[in-house]
Amino acid sequence: MKSYLKMSREELAAEIEALRAEYRKYQAMDLNLDMSRGKPCREQLDLSMDMMDALNSEADLSCEDGTDCRNYGVLEGIWEARVLIADMMENNPENVLLYGNSSLNVMYDQIARSFTHGVMGNTPWCKLDKVKWLCPVPGYDRHFSITEYFGIEMIPVPMSSNGPDMEMIEKLVSEDEAIKGIWCVPKYSNPQGYSYNDETVRRFARLKPAAKDFRIYWDNAYGVHHLYDKHQDYLIEILAECKRAGNPDLVYKFSSTSKITFPGSGIAALATSANNLEDVKNQLKHQTIGHDKVNQLRHVRFFGDIHGMVEHMRKHAAVIRPKFEAVEQIFAQNLEGLEIASWTKPNGGYFISFDGLDGTAKAIIDRAKKAGVKLTPAGSTWPYHKDPHDNNIRIAPTYPTLDELKTAAKLFSVCVKLVSAEKLYGKTEEKKTDK
Amino acid sequence: MKSYLKMSREELAAEIEALRAEYRKYQAMDLNLDMSRGKPCREQLDLSMDMMDALNSEADLSCEDGTDCRNYGVLEGIWEARVLIADMMENNPENVLLYGNSSLNVMYDQIARSFTHGVMGNTPWCKLDKVKWLCPVPGYDRHFSITEYFGIEMIPVPMSSNGPDMEMIEKLVSEDEAIKGIWCVPKYSNPQGYSYNDETVRRFARLKPAAKDFRIYWDNAYGVHHLYDKHQDYLIEILAECKRAGNPDLVYKFSSTSKITFPGSGIAALATSANNLEDVKNQLKHQTIGHDKVNQLRHVRFFGDIHGMVEHMRKHAAVIRPKFEAVEQIFAQNLEGLEIASWTKPNGGYFISFDGLDGTAKAIIDRAKKAGVKLTPAGSTWPYHKDPHDNNIRIAPTYPTLDELKTAAKLFSVCVKLVSAEKLYGKTEEKKTDK
Numbered sequence: 001m002k003s004y005l006k007m008s009r010e011e012l013a014a015e016i017e018a019l020r021a022e023y024r025k026y027q028a029m030d031l032n033l034d035m036s037r038g039k040p041c042r043e044q045l046d047l048s049m050d051m052m053d054a055l056n057s058e059a060d061l062s063c064e065d066g067t068d069c070r071n072y073g074v075l076e077g078i079w080e081a082r083v084l085i086a087d088m089m090e091n092n093p094e095n096v097l098l099y100g101n102s103s104l105n106v107m108y109d110q111i112a113r114s115f116t117h118g119v120m121g122n123t124p125w126c127k128l129d130k131v132k133w134l135c136p137v138p139g140y141d142r143h144f145s146i147t148e149y150f151g152i153e154m155i156p157v158p159m160s161s162n163g164p165d166m167e168m169i170e171k172l173v174s175e176d177e178a179i180k181g182i183w184c185v186p187k188y189s190n191p192q193g194y195s196y197n198d199e200t201v202r203r204f205a206r207l208k209p210a211a212k213d214f215r216i217y218w219d220n221a222y223g224v225h226h227l228y229d230k231h232q233d234y235l236i237e238i239l240a241e242c243k244r245a246g247n248p249d250l251v252y253k254f255s256s257t258s259k260i261t262f263p264g265s266g267i268a269a270l271a272t273s274a275n276n277l278e279d280v281k282n283q284l285k286h287q288t289i290g291h292d293k294v295n296q297l298r299h300v301r302f303f304g305d306i307h308g309m310v311e312h313m314r315k316h317a318a319v320i321r322p323k324f325e326a327v328e329q330i331f332a333q334n335l336e337g338l339e340i341a342s343w344t345k346p347n348g349g350y351f352i353s354f355d356g357l358d359g360t361a362k363a364i365i366d367r368a369k370k371a372g373v374k375l376t377p378a379g380s381t382w383p384y385h386k387d388p389h390d391n392n393i394r395i396a397p398t399y400p401t402l403d404e405l406k407t408a409a410k411l412f413s414v415c416v417k418l419v420s421a422e423k424l425y426g427k428t429e430e431k432k433t434d435k
Numbered sequence: 436m437k438s439y440l441k442m443s444r445e446e447l448a449a450e451i452e453a454l455r456a457e458y459r460k461y462q463a464m465d466l467n468l469d470m471s472r473g474k475p476c477r478e479q480l481d482l483s484m485d486m487m488d489a490l491n492s493e494a495d496l497s498c499e500d501g502t503d504c505r506n507y508g509v510l511e512g513i514w515e516a517r518v519l520i521a522d523m524m525e526n527n528p529e530n531v532l533l534y535g536n537s538s539l540n541v542m543y544d545q546i547a548r549s550f551t552h553g554v555m556g557n558t559p560w561c562k563l564d565k566v567k568w569l570c571p572v573p574g575y576d577r578h579f580s581i582t583e584y585f586g587i588e589m590i591p592v593p594m595s596s597n598g599p600d601m602e603m604i605e606k607l608v609s610e611d612e613a614i615k616g617i618w619c620v621p622k623y624s625n626p627q628g629y630s631y632n633d634e635t636v637r638r639f640a641r642l643k644p645a646a647k648d649f650r651i652y653w654d655n656a657y658g659v660h661h662l663y664d665k666h667q668d669y670l671i672e673i674l675a676e677c678k679r680a681g682n683p684d685l686v687y688k689f690s691s692t693s694k695i696t697f698p699g700s701g702i703a704a705l706a707t708s709a710n711n712l713e714d715v716k717n718q719l720k721h722q723t724i725g726h727d728k729v730n731q732l733r734h735v736r737f738f739g740d741i742h743g744m745v746e747h748m749r750k751h752a753a754v755i756r757p758k759f760e761a762v763e764q765i766f767a768q769n770l771e772g773l774e775i776a777s778w779t780k781p782n783g784g785y786f787i788s789f790d791g792l793d794g795t796a797k798a799i800i801d802r803a804k805k806a807g808v809k810l811t812p813a814g815s816t817w818p819y820h821k822d823p824h825d826n827n828i829r830i831a832p833t834y835p836t837l838d839e840l841k842t843a844a845k846l847f848s849v850c851v852k853l854v855s856a857e858k859l860y861g862k863t864e865e866k867k868t869d870k
C-alpha cells in the first residue's frame with residue numbers, strides 16, 4: 001500500500017472519498033461493540049465455572065491448620081491460599097498478604113494509608129506540601145486516577161519496549177524528595193504489552209531515592225497471562241532483586257486472580273518485605289478482621305496448586321490469542337505501509353497499544369463511536385487524561401466475540417485511515433493557503 | 436445469699452477460703468475456653484452451609500437486569516442484593532451501597548476518606564488541628580480502635596438502657612466544631628444489648644451539630660439478631676427519622692450479614708442519603724471497580740428475600756438463646772444478692788455487659804485467664820482501653836458450646852466472688868490499720 005505521507009493532494013482526496021463510502025457502510029450496520037475495557041469475555045468466565053463446585057454444602061470448610069474458614073480472623077489470609085498466590089507471584093508465602101477481590105483497592109489503600117499515617121514512621125503525606133509520582137506513559141488509567149484523586153503531581157516518564165526511561169527515573173528520584181512512588185505494570189504492560197527487560201528491573205532494584213518513603217508500585221497484573229506457550233516474556237522477580245541490591249523495602253508488588261477466575265470475585269494480594277508487611281498489618285488490623293477466607297479456600301480447592309493455575313491460563317490463552325492475532329492481522333492488512341500508525345504485538349496481557357499520527361486519537365475514537373464501536377477514551381493512557389500528542393489509543397481485544405472484534409478492528413482501521421487522510425489533506429490545504 | 440457488703444471481716448475470710456478451694460478445682464480442670472469475641476459458633480455457621488449450594492457450575496450467574504455477576508463492574512452492588520440488604524436494614528435499596536465482607540472496613544474507609552478528602556466538600560480532617568469523637572461507653576473496642584488510630588480525641592458519653600446521654604451529646608456537638616462523629620450501636624448494643632428508645636433516636640435525628648461534616652456512625656450490626664420471637668426490641672429507623680427532622684445527611688448507617696451467614700464471607704453495606712451516597716461514590720470509584728457480585732448473588736439465591744433471612748435468624752436464636760439464658764441463670768444463682776455485680780439481660784445481639792465492683796475487672800479477668808477462660812481484656816469497652824472504674828467486662832456467650840459456656844460462667848462467677856471478697860477484705864484491713 002502506498003504511504004499516505006507520499007500521496008498527492010488528489011490521491012488523498014480520492015482516498016478520503018473511498019473511505020467515507022466505506023465508513024458509511026459500517027454506520028449502516030448499526031454496530032454496538034466495545035473494545036474499551038480489559039474485561040474477560042463470557043467464554044473466559046465459563047472456564048472458571050467449575051470453581052462454583054469447589055465448595056458445596058458437604059465440603060469441609062476448614063483449612064489445613066484447622067481454621068474454620070467460615071468464621072472471623074486470619075488477617076493475612078489462609079496459609080494454603082498464600083502459598084498458591086505466592087507461587088503465582090513468584091514470592092515466598094511469608095511475604096504475601098491476601099486481600100479482598102480488587103488489587104486496585106489494595107493500591108488505593110496503600111496510598112491512602114501513606115497519606116493518613118505515613119510509610120514506616122515517615123511523615124504522613126497529608127502533612128507535606130507536595131507529593132509527586134512518576135507515571136510511565138502510556139499507562140493504566142485507573143492508576144493515574146488514584147494519584148490524581150489524592151492531588152499527587154504526576155510526572156510522565158516515556159516508555160520503550162524495554163520499560164520506562166531508567167535514566168530519567170534515576171535522576172528524578174535521587175534529586176526530589178517529594179517523589180514518593182512510581183506506577184509500574186512490568187509484565188505485559190497496560191497498554192503496550194511490553195515487559196521490562198533485565199537491565200530495567202535491575203536498575204529499579206538499585207534506585208537511590210531521596211525520599212525514604214519512596215516505593216515502587218509494581219502492579220504485576222499479568223504475571224501468568226501469556227498468550228503463547230513458546231513465546232513468553234520473562235521478568236526478573238523484583239522482591240528478590242531488591243533484596244540482592246540491599247533495598248529490600250523498596251517495592252510493593254500487587255497481583256490478583258481477577259483475570260484468572262472471576263474479575264469481581266477473585267483474590268487480590270500484596271507481596272513485599274517483612275518490614276513493609278508489618279507496617280501494613282499494623283494499619284490493616286484496624287480496618288478489618290480479615291478478608292473472605294471461604295473464597296480463598298474455593299480458589300485453592302479449584303486450582304489445587306500453581307500447576308492447575310498454569311493449565312487454566314492456557315485455556316484463557318486459547319480463547320483470547322485468536323483475538324489478539326485477528327486485530328494484528330487486520331491492522332497489518334489495512335494499515336501497514338501507510339506510515340500513519342504503529343501498534344504493539346504483545347505475548348501476553350490484555351491490550352494492544354496503538355499509535356496514530358499526532359493529533360488523531362480523539363478524532364479516530366469519535367469516528368469509531370459514531371459507527372457504534374466504543375474505545376477507551378482518548379488521553380486515558382496519560383495522567384490527567386492529557387495525551388500531549390493525542391495519538392495513543394488502547395485496544396482491548398478480549399471482551400467482544402471474535403466476529404465482533406474483527407468487524408470492530410476493520411471499522412477502526414477505516415477510521416484511522418479516514419482521519420489520517422483528512423488530516424494530511426488538511427495540511428496540503430494549509431500549505432496551499434500558505435503559498 | 437448474704438451481701439458481701441454486709442459481711443464481717445471473719446465472714447469474708449471464710450468466704451475467701453472457700454472460694455479459693457473452689458477456684459483451685461477449676462484450675463485443676465485445665466480448661467481452655469474463650470468468651471472473648473462475638474463469634475458465631477460452629478452450629479451457627481452450619482446453618483448457612485446450604486448457601487454453598489446456592490450457586491454451582493450449572494447456575495446462571497446473571498442477575499435480574501442481565502448483568503453477568505462474574506465480570507467487572509456495578510459499583511453499588513447488584514440490585515436484587517441491594518433490595519435484600521435494604522429490607523434487612525429497613526431502608527430503600529436506592530439508599531444502600533454494598534461493600535465487601537466487612538462493615539468495619541466500611542466504617543474505617545468512611546473515616547479515612549473524611550481525613551484525606553473531607554465530607555461533602557468540607558475541609559479534609561487531616562488539615563484540621565483537632566478532630567474529636569463521641570464514644571458512648573461501654574462500647575465496641577474495634578470502633579474505638581479506628582478513631583484512636585486516626586488520632587481522634589475520644590470523649591466518653593455515659594450509656595443508660597435508653598441509649599447514650601442525649602443531653603450531653605446535644606450540648607457537646609452544638610458547641611464544638613471539632614466533634615465530627617459519634618459511634619452508635621443502636622440496637623442490642625455492644626456490649627450491653629441495650630436498644631435506643633424512641634426519644635433517643637428522635638433526639639439523634641434532631642441534633643444541631645456545629646460541624647457541617649458531623650455524622651452519626653450508626654452501626655446497626657444486630658438489626659435482625661433477636662434472641663426471642665416475642666420479646667424483640669424495636670428501633671426507630673434513623674434515616675427516615677433524620678429526613679423527617681430535616682437532617683437527611685446526618686447519618687451513615689452500617690450493617691452486614693457477618694453474623695447472619697459467614698463472618699468472613701458476608702456482605703457489608705452502607706445506607707445513607709442520596710447526597711452522602713454521591714459523595715461516597717465519587718471516592719469509591721477510584722478505589723475499586725466493584726465488590727464481589729457473585730457473593731451478593733449467592734446471598735440472594737440462598738435467602739430468596741427478607742422472609743428467608745428472618746426465618747434463618749430464628750435458627751440462630753435457637754442456637755444461642757440457651758447460651759445467653761445459661762449465663763444469666765448461672766450469674767443469678769451465684770451472684771444475685773451479693774451486691775458485688777450487675778449484668779444486662781438483652782433480647783438480642785451478641786453480648787452481655789457485666790459490671791463488678793470498681794477496681795475489680797482486671798483482676799477478675801486475670802483470675803479467669805489463669806484458670807483457662809479467656810475474656811475480652813479489661814478496659815476494651817472504653818476508649819484507649821481505659822475503663823476509669825475498672826469494673827466493666829464484656830461477656831460473649833455465643834462461641835463456646837453450651838457445656839463449655841456453663842463451666843466458664845461458673846468459673847467466672849467464682850472469680851468475681853473471690854476478687855470482690857478479697858477486695859472487700861482488704862478494705863476491712865485498711866480500716867483496721869486506720870484505727
